[in-house]
Amino acid sequence: NAGVTQTPKFQVLKTGQSMTLQCAQDMNHNSMYWYRQDPGMGLRLIYYSASEGTTDKGEVPNGYNVSRLNKREFSLRLESAAPSQTSVYFCASRLQGAGELFFGEGSRLTVL
Amino acid sequence: QQQVKQSPQSLIVQKGGISIINCAYENTAFDYFPWYQQFPGKGPALLIAIRPDVSEKKEGRFTISFNKSAKQFSLHIMDSQPGDSATYFCAASIADNQGGKLIFGQGTELSVKP
DSSP: OOEEEEEEEEEOOOTTOOOEEEEEOOOOOSSSEEEEEETTTEEEEEEEEEETTEEEOOSTTTTOOOOOOESBEEEEESSSSOOOOEEEEEEEEEESSSSOOOOOOOEEEOOO | OOOOEEEESEEEEETOOOOEEEEEOOTTOOEEEEEEEEEETTTTTEEEEETTTOSSETTTTTEEETTTTTTTTEEEEOOOOOOOOOOEEEEEEEEEOOOEEEOOOOOOEEEEOO
């Protein structure tokens, strides 16, 4: 049982390059989330998808876009990477709007 | 805007001691308060959670104390062990049909010395 799977686990980009972080869950969850984790800042919500076909901004959406491809998959795209986007990104999912949030193992992104 | 404030940022406790981490929230509509535990290189995992209709919840050595009037809640780890060394996050959310956004505190790095 894989749970929440994120790819890639590590990535180095140059300023201005674009990339997409992929996330898939096999728990038949309705809601999916993207967080970024920075030292001293905790986990900050970037975007979320309450259900298939919907997406909404979180606390720090600037510079990112998302796509809820289907019920299983939720991708995060950086169109023009900036050094301020150097972070560890976590995808998470939950059954509905309450209860346990399940996290992936994270994607460490460095923007030079 | 940080809606959940967590302290301390780091904590060192001797083996067998009590670890206490505190959180304060602003939004009185929050109705779900979990604590997550994160080991290096891993994603956070749910440790224990509480809803505001109770003032305390205990699971093994871990206890959440909740003070609704003060808008504060805390995690107590009794008989702390080196294996408890991790980063702990408090969080809060509104259980609704719009995704139940979970807002996290800044995290506390706990180190339990043998």
